[in-house]
Amino acid sequence: MEFNLNIGLKHKEEKTVTMNDTAFVFGSGAAKVFATPMMIGLMEAAAMNTVKDYLPEGFSTVGISVNIKHIGATAVGKKVYAEAELIEIDRKRLVFNVEAFDEDKKIGEGIHERFIIDEEKFMSNLS
Template identity: 40%
Template sequence: MSAKELAVGLKHTEYMTVEERHTVPAVEPRWPGFADMPPVFATAMMVGFIEQTCVEALRPFLGEGEHTVGTHVDISHVAATPVGMEIAATVELVSVEARTLHFRVFCLDEEGLIGEGNHQRVIINTERFMARVGRKADG
């Protein structure tokens, strides 16, 4: 980590507009179970948006060659959001345990809460991480 240390209480919010490509049927065309589902913001996309928001919150605090990876997600998705509506994800760092970061997360659309929960990320050295992935790929 950089000299500018992470502190509990760090908050960050990102915004986006839900597009057709963010809906349940668009998640993976090869998954036939999703094809006839309602075209609303997909839980998978909400999780990705929350992770992206955490990545952006942490970017100023990471040193050269460092990134974070998600290691745990515990999120409820409580309301549907249609295409065209703006959503916001807010993340708050609630604890730091060495390289493990715990966030409280919330997603809202223009009508209110759509999801909330907890997310955990770990700071990695990208070069070492990819070396381990390479060894795994090689069997």
């Protein structure tokens, strides 16, 4: 099946950091700052939403790989955003450059890969 995707597609996801987004609450650290897993989740959401409107009904993507650096801490109450850009298409495998920022600086960067799935077929193979 052909998908109507092009290199260079971009999307931005943003949120305000709450206490529930912290390493302390998530259990990934003792600091009350934006947790690395939460930052990665924001990056994945940006990548997923980059292509979702270009896929046929019944198709979506799942994350298959993350190679991310968390390079800056962010306090509760700060706004954060992640940007994703589609940089490679290999049949159903999609590669994204992802970056995350808070109000003051870049806080993360890396590569994220996703795979296009037929949702019904994918879910039927889980049992």
